[in-house]
Amino acid sequence: MRVAFVDLGRSSVEVREVEAQGPVSLGLKVHEEAESWRRDPLSPETPLVIGMGRFVGGRLIGVHRIVAVFRSPMTRGLHSSALGGAAYKMMGAGVDAYVITGKAPEPVVLLASQEGIKIEPVKLVYEYQGLRGVYAFTKYLYDSYRDFFQRNNARAVVVGPAAWRTYNGALASIDLTPKGELSKGAEDFAARGGPGTAAAQGHNLAALIAGGKARARYQAVADIHKIDEVAKVRLKKGYLESLQEKTIKYRFDPSLGTGGTFGVNYVHYRDLVPLFGYKSIYMDRDERVRHADAILRLFWKPFNELVFEKARSWYNCGEPCPVTCKKVWQGKKVDYEPFHAMGPFIGVYTFEDSVKLVDEVDAYGLDAIEMGHVTAWLFDAVEHGLLRPEEVGIGDAPVFDPYKFKPETDSKKNARLAGELLRAFVEGGGEAVEDVARLGIRKAARAFEAKYADRVAKAGVRFRDLAVFVAYGDEGYMTPNFYWAPGMVAPMYVQGKYWTNYNPTYMPPEEFAKTAYDRAVMESLVEDAGICRFHRGWAEPILGDLFKLTGIDMDRSLYKRFAEYSIKAGADPRPWESRRAMDVVSTMARELGAKDWKFDSDEAYMEWWRRYKEALDKLLGITVS
Structure with a gap:
């Protein structure tokens, strides 16, 4: 692999060949050699590896993901997170991966092309031309480096406001049209585990912009x-025929009349999707079915009618891919995980309200899955009397008892409060939610149990028992997918x-x-x-x-x-x-x-x-x- 070793503390770049199978194996090698397990996850000397696989630029489809390998501020172990499509343009720089160490004295952008790699200070602009967060910053970078973007057909990976202020920051990449407009559907986030936080707080890296005219390094995958x-030999069918057959769920499944993760999961899993911070696991099947029916009517049907029955607004992630898995509802990419996080999992069954929340999460550059868990956990803590609404930055108590929940009316209330909580999480405004943004769920739960011991005794339930997570070591954790x-x-x-x-x-x-x-x-x-x-x-x-x-x-x-x-x-x-x-x-x-x-x-x-x-x-x- 052709790897750029970038030391932002010394403002130096060295490009050299490294034996590695791909970005994950490279990340393992770099972290093993650096013995990064000895350092804090956000130490400037803890490497952040951002790279792409060996098959870019050839005739294979779906191989142009950007992968980040980093020591997670959440789990405190090594983690890998990926986003789709960006390598299709970024491979043009002729660099397979970037190994970031050191910390710049101020936020910087990396500009990579076949002409070389530059490190430049950059202004953090998160409100611009009516856009917010990562969308605003991406457009600002395009206007600031318009010639670089156009000359190199470049694409950016950026961090949002959450990366600088919380443990839960993502890496975001939004493709741009030739005219510099945000491209529908071609947006994705490497979010799980906090890679954006590792980039921002560990290295002061605000963005990587890469592009050029380099193409496939291995001619065999271009044949x-x-x-x-x-x-x-293996599949008993030709490549393209096999691809079409094996990706039907993500494109359009005629047996279900829908497609994509959002479209398929609700009709496939029905009453088995977790609701209300996993409280639904305790409900009998009849009650779960009642909720599933409401979700299909209020949440799934509006999406399916527009995306599959009327507009057929299907797109890809930025590489030419016939699967067109990005189902776009009035300009917003819809996938199961982020919409469930900011939807039924937190007691929001009305689709349009969920759209607004997902857009807020994405603009901040947050991991939507983790924010679903944080929101549900804090809502549940208020429901149990363990926390007061103002302590989590909200103006009222949510409706978080699934047996009392009225989908049409209570969804809107919960959506409004979730928006308030999101803003407090990133921008401040509530002592408890600020502690969670700083500590994460596991450490915050312990701290709250000591601080509010009288409330725990009265409620008869611990903070930690309202959350669902896997524990790692003494301090790390990870919340599950839905x-x-x-x-x-x-x-x-x-x-x-x-x-x-x-x-x-x-x-x-x-x-x-x-x-x-x-x-x-x-x-x-x-x-x-x-x-x-x-x-x-x-x-x-x-x-x-x-x-x-x-x-x-x-x-x-x-x-x-x-x-x-x-x-x-x-x-x-x-x-x-x-x-x-x-x-x-x-x-x-x-x-x-x-x-x-x-x-x-x-x-x-x-x-x-x-x-x-x-x-x-x-x-x-x-x-x-």
Whole structure:
């Protein structure tokens, strides 16, 4: 890989060739050699790696993701986060990856092209021409560096206001049209784990803008005949035919009359989607169905009618991809995770209200999934009397009891309060919410339990038991994606992604660990290839053969190296601290009528956790003392 080593403290750049399979394996190598587990995640000497895979510029589709590898301020272990499409333009600079160390004395932008890499101070402009946050900053950068963008057909990756002020900042990339207008649907966020915070607070990096005329580095992946040969051996069909078949969910599934993650998940999972901060796991099926029906009517139907029955506003992420997975509702890209976070998960069932909240989250440059958990947790704390509305920056108490919830009216109230909470989280305005923005959920829960011990005693419930998270080491944590799935809270070394078995299923711990391990290994390799996971159906069976076309024997040990790093960093999985996280496992076992395990005591929960963890470590071939 052609790698630019950028020291922002010394304002120096060195470009050199490095042996690495892809951006994830490069990130592992850089962090291992730097022994970054010895440093704080936001230390200037803790590297941030931003790169792309080996298959860019050829005839493969869905391979132009930008991947960030960093020590997470949330988990305190090594994390990987990706966004779609940006490498299609950024590869033109002829640089495969950027390794950022050091901290600039003021916010800077990196300008990368075939002419070289420049480091320049930049003004943080988050309100511009009627735009806000990352959208405003992207447009401001285009106008400030118009000649660079146009000459190099460049694209930017930026951070928003949240990256400078909270632990939960994302990296954002919004593609631009040739005239410099924001491109519909071609926006994406590498958000889980706080890579934007690592860039901003660790290095004073505000943006990376890259482009040029360089193209495929490996001619074999530019030869459609060679790709077809590989596909026909493994998939028994040609490459493009296999791609079309395996991506139908994300394009349009005629059997469901919808498509994309948002369109499909609500009709596929129906009453199994988690609601009200996972409170729905305790509800009987009839009550869950009542809520699912309201969600389909108020939340899913307005989207589906416009996007699939009328406008057919489908787009891609910025690379020429026939899947057109970006479903756009009146200019806003709609995916399941962010809309569920700012929708049913926080008690907002009215679609148009959720659109406004997602737009606010995106503009701030926040991780929407984490903000869904933060909002639901704080709403629930107010519901239980553990916190007062003004302490979380809101003017009234939300309606957060699903049995009392009236979808049409209470959704609007909760949406209004969620907007107030978001603004307080980033800009300040409520002692408790400011503590959460600084500490994260796990540490804040502990602090609140000590500070408000009298309220905890009166309510009969701890702060931590209202949140769902996986604990890492003494301080780290990660909240799960929105699936009622034991694998989402199981003791995996990397969580908050799909590096686990995320199906609504239940198995004995050893069997479950094996299925989650197999998934984690493949997901890490797909990410290392820079391939969109929506393309995993056709990519995974031929991934080793594709790597061979570039002269690489695929290294399958990436997930093991993440685990080894976590252990050295003291950020390995720890037993559950949250009752609700534990119950994600037991309630799914109950839902499926599983009889091989009785979760009738804390010891039973811990036994399942311990046996799962021991089975995973055995599969990894590692020993944890």
